[in-house]
Amino acid sequence: MGNSKSGLGLGHFIVDLKKTKDVRISLEQLISSDNDLTENVEYFQDDTLELGYESEADRIVKEYIKEHGVPRSVKAFEKAANKVFEAISDQEYFCVCELDVIGIGGGKLVIAYAYGGNYDF
Numbered sequence: 001m002g003n004s005k006s007g008l009g010l011g012h013f014i015v016d017l018k019k020t021k022d023v024r025i026s027l028e029q030l031i032s033s034d035n036d037l038t039e040n041v042e043y044f045q046d047d048t049l050e051l052g053y054e055s056e057a058d059r060i061v062k063e064y065i066k067e068h069g070v071p072r073s074v075k076a077f078e079k080a081a082n083k084v085f086e087a088i089s090d091q092e093y094f095c096v097c098e099l100d101v102i103g104i105g106g107g108k109l110v111i112a113y114a115y116g117g118n119y120d121f
Helices: 020-030 056-068 074-085
Strands: 009-016 098-105 108-115
Touching (some): 020 056, 020 108, 056 074, 074 098, 074 108
Antiparallel strands (some): 098 108
C-alpha cells in the first residue's frame, strides 16, 4: 500500500463553541476519515480501549481537551483543530492536509478542511 493515496476529501461545518459536545464531535470529525483512528482496532494504542476510549480518534480529542480545556474562542479552537488534524496531516496516504477556521460571531465558527488527493505532479 506504499503507493496508495487517499482521494481528495473536503469537509465544511459550523461549530457552536458554547456547546462542549459540538466542539468535541467537530474535532473528532476532522480525523474521522482515517479508519486506523476510528475502526481498525489493531492500529490503536495498546491501552486505548482499556482506558475507556471508543477509538484512537476519541482518545486524541479527549486527551487534548483534558490537557488544554475545551476551546471556547476561535483562536483556541483553531489551535486545537490544527493539533488534532496533525494525526492525519502529512501522512503518505493523506498527503497535504489543510484547514481554515473563520469566526462568524455569536460564539460560532466555520471550519473548512481538505485532505488527500495526489500532489505529486
